[in-house]
Amino acid sequence: MSKTTCTYWNPLTPAHQHRWQWLDGLDGQVEQLILSHDPVTGEISRLTRFHPGADTQLFGATVHDHPEEILILSGHLWDEAFGMWLETGHYASRPPGEVHGPFRTEEGCLVLDLSFPQRSVE
Template sequence: MSKTTCTYWNALAQDQQHCWHWLEGLEGQVEEVILSHDPATGEFTRLTRFHPGAHTTAFGATVHAYPEEILIVSGRLWDGSFAIWLETGHYASRPPGEVHGPFSTDVGCLVLDVSFPQRLGKTGA
């Protein structure tokens, strides 16, 4: 099996708002829309929208046993682990085990995230 496919659609269009879902524990702050998913491998591509004032400090930093790639599409996001503002255009290819977050934003942020759960690596934990 492979990742789901979709002929062109605009995930940011107002009439597609019903496709977005709040992240558990971050209702009113952070929401996501899955753009494609491979049920066999768990690989997915999504957009994550951080609303102005959102913060994930209650969850602390995050680490995955798999690699992921992110691109800041718009806005800016503070990464507490790296003490850096990720601005529009910032890209990261995170190896397995890289600690990132917690995150916060003052103006809001839209992130493109591609994750590869089937490519497990050592987390160092």
């Protein structure tokens, strides 16, 4: 099996609002929309939307055993681990084991997130 595919569509239109899902424990703050997924490898492409005032401090920092890439599409997001505000256009290609977060935003933020669990460090 391979990663799901689709033709052109605009996930940001109101017609697709029903596809967004709240992240566990972050109802009303952070939601995701899966763009494509490979159920065998776990590879995923998604949008993550941080609503104004979102704060993930209760969950602490995050670290993965696999690489991921992120691109800030709009807004501002504070990354505590790096002590910096991320803004539209900021990109990161995170290696396995890189600590990031917790995150907070005042105005909201939209992030493209690509995750590659099949490339885990064992």
